[in-house]
Amino acid sequence: MATRREIMELPLTSVEKGADVHFKNPPKAFFDAIGGEEGMKALMYDFYDKIYESKIAHFFPQDEEEFEKVKEKNTKFFVQICGGPKVYEDEAKGMNLNEYMIRLHDDFSINENNRIEWLGTMREALADKAQHVDIELIKAFWDYLEKFSKLTVNTFADGSTYYAAYQQAKED
Secondary structure, eight states: OOOHHHHHTOOOOOOOTTOOEEEOOOOHHHHHHHTHHHHHHHHHHHHHHHHTTSTTGGGSOSSHHHHHHHHHHHHHHHHHHTTOOOOSHHHHTTSOHHHHHHHHGGGSOOOHHHHHHHHHHHHHHHHHHOTTSOHHHHHHHHHHHHHHGGGGOOBOTTSOBOOOOGGGEEEO
16 A cells, blocks of 8 residues: 555656657556545545645636536546546547547646646645555556646746647557
């Protein structure tokens, strides 16, 4: 099982504009270990409650009802990307889920600091809700999040923008 410290020490690497990003979808074993759909919902709702109090809350609806819809929708994404039931198919409109998620983030100006805040908030949620999960499974989930999130960064410190092409996402 994982300790809070192990989870909070999960690594962060920086984004290189235009670089290929190699990632693997999280293993279904993580989905099963977190507690299936109910466990994923507990993790994601805790995460989004923390996001609402974070430096990146402005990216999300401030209306509580609308924010609840975001939590529900995004939980479905994570359920499916982690090997659970195909509950996000209608949202993705037939597109590959990862490609859909990259394009969805094009509408926001996301920089490295936003990404780090998002990942830091996820680490906190994992530390609160996933200590019963084997650390290797948490690391596999984290590896996906940490690498894939690089593809959502589109605004850089030099003032430039760059939108990752899905072809840069190398699903191993």
